[in-house]
Amino acid sequence: xxxxxxxxxxxxxxxxxxxxxxxxxxxxxxxxxxxxxxxxxxxxxxxxxxxxxxxxxxxxxxxxxxxxxxxxxxxxxxxxxxxxxxxxxxxxxxxxxxxxxxxxxxxxxxxxxxxxxxxxxxxxxxxxxxxxxxxxxxxxxxxxxxxxxxxxxxxxxxxxxxxxxxxxxxxxxxxxxxxxxxxxxxxxxxxxxxxxxxxxxxxxxxxxxxxxxxxxxxxxxxxxxxxxxxxxxxxxxxxxxxxxxxxxxxxx
Ligand code: 13P
Numbered sequence: 001x002x003x004x005x006x007x008x009x010x011x012x013x014x015x016x017x018x019x020x021x022x023x024x025x026x027x028x029x030x031x032x033x034x035x036x037x038x039x040x041x042x043x044x045x046x047x048x049x050x051x052x053x054x055x056x057x058x059x060x061x062x063x064x065x066x067x068x069x070x071x072x073x074x075x076x077x078x079x080x081x082x083x084x085x086x087x088x089x090x091x092x093x094x095x096x097x098x099x100x101x102x103x104x105x106x107x108x109x110x111x112x113x114x115x116x117x118x119x120x121x122x123x124x125x126x127x128x129x130x131x132x133x134x135x136x137x138x139x140x141x142x143x144x145x146x147x148x149x150x151x152x153x154x155x156x157x158x159x160x161x162x163x164x165x166x167x168x169x170x171x172x173x174x175x176x177x178x179x180x181x182x183x184x185x186x187x188x189x190x191x192x193x194x195x196x197x198x199x200x201x202x203x204x205x206x207x208x209x210x211x212x213x214x215x216x217x218x219x220x221x222x223x224x225x226x227x228x229x230x231x232x233x234x235x236x237x238x239x240x241x242x243x244x245x246x247x248x249x250x251x252x
Pocket of ligand 1: 097213
C-alpha cells in the first residue's frame with residue numbers, strides 16, 4: 001500500500017518565535033497518523049533541528065528541508081548540502097518546487113542532479129512538477145509534466161524511484177486560492193501514474209505516492225484526497241495555521 005501523506009511547505013515564512021509557536025501547536029494537536037498515513041513538515045533551514053526536537057514525540061510526523069544543493073560540499077556560499085541534512089537526520093527534502101524553478105532558474109537537468117545527491121545521502125525527495133496557466137490553456141499540460149518527470153527522474157533505477165514522493169502542483173493553483181477541480185487533479189495524477197507505469201511497470205507505479213498541491217485547505221482536502229490517484233497534499237498557506245493543517249492531516 002502506498003502511503004497517504006499530508007505535507008506542509010512553510011516556504012519562507014515564520015520568525016523563530018512564530019515557528020516555535022506553530023511547532024508547539026502541531027505537537028499538541030490530535031492527529032490520526034499511522035505507518036500508512038504520515039505527515040511531513042517542510043520548514044526553513046534554520047528551524048530544522050527545532051522542528052525535529054519539537055515533533056520528536058509525534059509518531060509518523062516527519063521534518064523536511066525545502067531544498068538542497070547539487071554539490072557534495074565546497075565553496076558554494078549560502079548553499080546547503082544533502083550531507084548536512086543527512087547529518088541532522090532529516091528524512092525528506094522537497095526538490096524542484098515551482099518557485100525554485102521560476103525564481104532560481106532550476107532546470108530539469110539540475111533537478112536530476114539534486115535528486116541523485118539526495119538519494120545518495122538517503123534523503124527521500126518530494127519531487128514537484130506542474131504546469132503554468134499558459135500551458136494548461138494550450139492543452140499541453142500532460143506532455144509538459146511527462147517531460148519534467150522524464151528529464152529529472154527517469155534515469156533512476158526501480159529501487160531508487162520507489163524512494164520518490166511526487167507532488168503535482170499546477171502553478172496556476174499555487175497561492176491563488178484557485179484549486180484544481182477534483183477531476184482535474186485526478187486526471188493529471190492518473191496520467192503521472194501511467195507515465196510511471198510505462199517506464200517502471202504497474203506494480204512500481206502503484207507504490208508511489210502522488211500528492212496534490214495548490215490551494216489545499218481544510219475545506220477541500222477531503223474531496224481531493226478521496227480521488228483514486230491523489231495520495232495526499234503538499235500544502236503552503238494553510239499549513240501555517242495549526243488547526244487548519246490538522247484538519248488537512250485528518251482528511252487523509
Ligand atoms: P498553497 O497551498 O499556498 O497554494 O501552496 C502550494 C504549494 O506551493 C506547496 O508547495
